[in-house]
Amino acid sequence: MSRRVALSVVGGVVLLGGAGAGAGAFAFAQAAEPAPALTHSAARYTAPDGDRDGALAFATEVTASSGVKSVKVLAWPQNSSFAKKGLTAKDMAAVESADCKPSGKDAVRCTYTAKVTSAVAASSPRGAWHVAVLATAQDGTTTLDTEAAGFTVR
Structure with a gap:
């Protein structure tokens, strides 16, 4: 895990509207837009081994009609404060972004x-982990999606 993700984990986010009759149709059109859809989400965790660093790899497909x-x-980690209080979009505001490339009409991969690193792995909680998106x-x-994918740290 990158230092920012590790620190985020150790350390611990649509408003629509309109006014008047003219804006009502616009607000309805906005509300009718579906939220982005996540599909084919998967995570793979590889622990460090000797002098070789490990990695967390995550992939998902996201579709949104507006792009x-x-x-x-x-x-x-499943046993973190997020499990008790719930992970919110606000919690996600400062985390890292995925690298996305077009994969079809209105979709990105x-x-x-x-x-x-060995140091990060040694300080990470063992057991079930989730990937939030x-x-x-x-x-x-x-x-x-607070549990888009999962993996286990042993």
Whole structure:
């Protein structure tokens, strides 16, 4: 995991509207836009071995009719405070972004990779981990999946 992700984990996010009759149709059209959809999410964790660093690799496909603006990714241990209080879009605001490339009409394929050093692995909680994803569309709609994928740290 990168230092930022590790620190985020150790240390511990659509508003629509309109006024008047003229804006009502616009607000309805905005509300009718579906939130971004996440599919084919998968994570792979490889522990460091000897002098070789490990890695966390995550991939997902995101579809949004208005286009995808950003995709944020956070790995978090199941036994963290996020499990008790719930992970929010606000928690995701400062985490790292995935690298996304077009993969079809209104879709992008996003990948995220973080190096896992022996020191980071030694200080990371053992057991089940989840990968949370916050996808934001160009129109401002969002989707937060707090358990888009999972992996185990042994």
